[in-house]
Amino acid sequence: MTALEVRHLHKRYGQQVAVNDVSFTVEEGEIFGIIGSNGAGKTTTVECIAGLRTPDSGTISVLGLDPIKDRAQVRERLGVQLQESSFPDAIKVAEALELYSSFYRKPADWRELMELLGLTEKRHTRYKALSGGQKQRLSIALALVGNPKVAILDELTTGLDPQARRDTWSLIERVRDTGVTILLVTHFMDEAERLSDRVAVIHGGRVAAVDTPAGLIAQASTVQQVRFRVRQPLDKRVLTELRDVTDVAITDDRWLVTGSGQLLSSVAGALARAQVVAEDLRLDRRNLDDAFVAFTGRAPQSPGPFRKEG
Numbered sequence: 001m002t003a004l005e006v007r008h009l010h011k012r013y014g015q016q017v018a019v020n021d022v023s024f025t026v027e028e029g030e031i032f033g034i035i036g037s038n039g040a041g042k043t044t045t046v047e048c049i050a051g052l053r054t055p056d057s058g059t060i061s062v063l064g065l066d067p068i069k070d071r072a073q074v075r076e077r078l079g080v081q082l083q084e085s086s087f088p089d090a091i092k093v094a095e096a097l098e099l100y101s102s103f104y105r106k107p108a109d110w111r112e113l114m115e116l117l118g119l120t121e122k123r124h125t126r127y128k129a130l131s132g133g134q135k136q137r138l139s140i141a142l143a144l145v146g147n148p149k150v151a152i153l154d155e156l157t158t159g160l161d162p163q164a165r166r167d168t169w170s171l172i173e174r175v176r177d178t179g180v181t182i183l184l185v186t187h188f189m190d191e192a193e194r195l196s197d198r199v200a201v202i203h204g205g206r207v208a209a210v211d212t213p214a215g216l217i218a219q220a221s222t223v224q225q226v227r228f229r230v231r232q233p234l235d236k237r238v239l240t241e242l243r244d245v246t247d248v249a250i251t252d253d254r255w256l257v258t259g260s261g262q263l264l265s266s267v268a269g270a271l272a273r274a275q276v277v278a279e280d281l282r283l284d285r286r287n288l289d290d291a292f293v294a295f296t297g298r299a300p301q302s303p304g305p306f307r308k309e310g
């Protein structure tokens with residue numbers, strides 16, 4: 001069943017077009033990633049889905065409901081963790097969870113959530129005294145406390161150290177396993193590749209591509225590269241004459257062969273026929289970064305400086 005449906009969404013701020021004809025659907029139980037550079041229109045899109053902004057045109061359905069017209073029903077079914085959640089500094093972890101759970105008719109057990117998110121030890125700690133990772137986990141807990149069917153998580157792991165990021169990813173997978181559909185907004189390619197069943201690449205307010213991470217990588221990687229080292233003489237023509245090979249570059253004993261099709265097996269076969277022993281023979285693995293560059297013409301942002309988990 002379809003959990004989210006966005007059709008021909010348009011949104012501008014004055015003269016600034018933020019979202020320009022965005023359409024996609026998310027099936028129930030999916031983790032659906034939205035990736036894009038700063039200013040691509042990701043947050044505006046999810047804010048429209050959450051009913052926090054009114055689209056200029058287009059339609060949005062959240063479990064068959066309209067986020068603006070059916071605001072109250074959508075609120076009961078949709079959990080939102082938006083960028084830079086801010087809470088009163090003095091509120092304690094348990095107080096925040098109890099307070100937020102009181103906003104819903106059928107909330108989750110907030111104590112269980114606190115345990116699931118690893119916050120039980122910090123239940124009496126004030127918000128301002130939490131580490132970056134703990135604040136992030138609290139904001140995820142608050143997005144889930146209404147027992148939502150669909151959760152929107154925006155910039156889930158920004159500012160977390162590598163271990164805290166991995167812990168958060170496992171947590172999100174556990175949440176999905178409980179049946180929650182997740183819309184994950186990120187500009188980190190490793191996060192999208194690791195977590196998402198499907199990903200939409202948003203660029204300049206438009207959807208540049210939607211597919212599984214592997215599908216996006218395959219769409220973008222018609223060009224392949226094989227690397228190896230050889231210590232014995234090797235005539236370059238052994239490789240340049242192969243049908244799948246378009247270029248061969250040699251630096252000292254390091255060879256880089258560019259081509260397409262069955263490049264790795266073609267190169268390995270040619271080397272075997274020439275009775276040359278290649279070391280470290282490998283096909284460069286393409287990843288979502290490469291696909292992102294291919295679809296947007298821009299390099300993805302790095303995770304950036306992180307805060308140490310306390």
Ligand SMILES: Nc1ncnc2c1ncn2[C@@H]1O[C@H](COP(=O)(O)OP(=O)(O)OP(=O)(O)O)[C@@H](O)[C@H]1O
Binds near residue numbers: 016019042043
């Ligand atoms: N409240 C606003 N007023 C005016 N322009 C805005 C507003 N919010 C966003 N924009 C502009 O709309 C465009 C899309 O912004 P949006 O925040 O949706 O992008 P994003 O993909 O979420 O970016 P980021 O990764 O930086 O959060 C940008 O050009 C941005 O400057």
